[in-house]
Amino acid sequence: MSADNMTLTLKIWRQRNATVKGSFETHTIKGVTSHMSFLEMLDVLNEQIIHAKGQPVAFEHDCREGICGTCSLVINGFPHGPQQYTTTCQLHMRHFKDGETITIEPWRSSAFPIVKDLVVNRDSFDRIIQAGGFVSINTGQAQDGNDIAIEKDQANHAMDAATCIGCGACVAACPNASAMLFTGAKVSHLAQLPQGQVEASQRALRMVEQHDAEGFGRCSNITACEAECPKGISVEHIARLNREYIAATVGSTK
C-alpha cells in the first residue's frame, strides 16, 4: 500500500497527429492518492497542464468500469499496466510507488495508426467484425426461452470467448503485433453457439482474410496476448479458430 500523497514522474508519448513524429514528454505530478484510478491520475495531470496553458494529453476512455474496451495505454511496458486481468481504467495507483517514473505509450502496431498522443485508430478491429463476426437471424415472433438447446459447458466456453471487449491489448502485447486472440475469440464465441452455425465456415475464412489484409502480424503462439488480456482470454480460442479455418478450407465449398 502506497502513501496517499505520491509524487510521480510521467514519461508520456506525445504526437500531434498520424503524420508527424512523436516524442516523450516528461511531467511531474504531485498529490496522487493510492485510491485514484490510473485514468483519474491522468485527469489530474491534464487539469495541471490546462492550468499551465498547455495541450492536455489525449487518451481514450469511456465506461471506466472495465467493460467497454475503450481505454488502452502501455504502462511501463505492460498493456493496461502491470496488474493482470485489469483494464487501465480499473488499475489503481496503489500499484505504484511514491517517486516512481512511469512510462506511458500508445498501442504500437501498423494496423493501429496513432490519431493523437495515446489515442490509436482501432477501425481495423471493426472491419474484422464486419467481415464475419455476426449471426444472421430472421426476426419475427419472440422465441420461447431455452428454445435453442445448448450444453452448459459449451455455453460457458462461448461466454469465455465473448468476454473479449475488443480493446486491442492482445495486439499491443504480441511481439508479432498479431490480432489472432481477438479474431480467435470472436470466431470461437460464435462457433460454439447454435446461432453461429449458419455462417460458421464463412466466418473463419473471411475474418482471417480481413485480419491478414489489415497488416496485423502472424501468430506464432507466444501467448503474450493471453497474459496481457484484461479478460484473460485463453489461446485455446486461437486453436479453435485454427480448427475452424482448416475445416472450412478443406470441408466447405468456398
Added chain:
Amino acid sequence: MNSWIARFLTSSIGKKVVMSLTGLFLISFLAVHLAGNLQLIGSLDGGQAFNEYAYFMTNNPLIKFTSYGLYAGILLHAIQGILLWRKNIAARGTVRYAVKNDRVASATKSSIYMGSLGTVILIFIIVHMVQFWAQMHFTSNVGDVTYAGAEYAVKDLYTLVKGAYTNIWFVIFYVVSMIFISFHLLHGFESAFQTLGLNHPKWSPLIKTIGRAYAVLVPLGFAIIPILMYIENQQS
C-alpha cells in the same frame, strides 16, 4: 493452382500450418538422426557399424527419397520462417516501444526468440552439412573401406567425424548449437500442435510434458557425442 489452395497457403493460418507440419517432420527426423549417431560413441569396431549405417542411409532408395523431402522441409521451414519474421517486425510499426515487458501465459519465453534461434540453427545446419554431408558426397576427402566379408566398399565417415572432434572449437560449436536447438524445440514442439488446433484440457498438458522432455533430451543426446569423442581422442 486452385484458388482455395493458394488462399490457404498464403493466409496467416495456412503459413503457420506449413511451419507446424515441416517442424514436426524435422522433429521426427532428429530422433532418427540421433539414434543413428549414437553409434559413434564408444565404437569398439573402429566405426564399422556407423559406416555401414551411413552407407545404408545414403544408398537405400526409400531413405534417399525421404532425404529429398527433408532438404525441402528444412528449406521451406527456414525460408518461410524468415519471411514471417520480417513480416512480423513490419507489423509492429516503425516506432518501437521504449519500454516493453514480455509476459507469456502458457508458452515458454523462447517463443519470443524463434526467429533469432532459427537463424542460428540454419547457420549451424549449413556448417554441419558442408563439414560432413558435402565432404562425403562431393569430395574425395573421405576414404573407402571394405570390411571383412563385405562385397562392397563403404565411405569411412567415422574417421572424418572423429577427426573433426579432435578440434575443441568444433566440439564447442556443436554443443552450443544444440543449446539453441533445445530452446527452439522448447517452443516449437508444443506450438506445432497448438497451430493444428490441437489444444485440449486432456492432451495439452501431455504434449507440453513430452515436448519439453524431448527438447532437452534429444539435443543433450547429440551434444554428448562430440564431447565423448573428444575425450576418447584425448585418451588414445
